[in-house]
Amino acid sequence: MNLKRDIPITVPADLRHAEELLEQYGRWAQDRYKKQRCASAEGAYRPPANREEEPMVPFIADWSAMQVQQALQVVPMQYRRVLFAIYVPQKEHPFAARRRYRLQRDVWDHSRIEGLRRFWAFYRLRYLTERGTIAPILRDTESCALVA
Template structure:
């Protein structure tokens, strides 16, 4: 991955985790309402902490929509979790490995140029990944 696209890749990975974790984990219930969960509830059953604020995810989505379709479909297959594995998507699209990798780099380049021009100001970088609601806040 080229050095100048590291932030773009990190941002799309965060967006993919945000898109995947939009639900609240729940347990089964009984029709009578008498179901009680087991006493040793696992810690991973708690609601997940958002990976980025909703407004930031919206900015990423709008920038992705401006990327040409030939590159956007590759970015969605790689960074946005779906039922289909990215390599299955590559085979379905009938893309060779070098075309797939080139489309990924070119798509990241398009995405980052659009995102940077629309939503980032001069001298601002994206904050490092933290497990809180402000993980995508801008840092000076």
């Protein structure tokens, strides 16, 4: 087995926020997670009483997820499909998606970084202000006219 291909790439520091945002979006976009318990054929299994529940990672807000989705739509398909394969959990493993797309590892890694760059450039421009907060809506929601 070639362990070289299993080595994850290091995302540049300026793209870490983009990666975190896409990971949160991926958790939101997958089928809603339900905590499951073991079951028995008789239905009589009871978990141990001293077992602590691990906290669930919170999803991002729906409106924020829609902003991520809109920013992803601007990313060219060659990069977007790699981002979806990596950040949105699916039945297919990202390595299987890479084989299906017939991409070499260096092309896959370059597509991931370039996709993150293009996503983050648009997302920052459209939805973030200088302080990293959500940009205000510049339209009157009733008439869709620009607010002066």
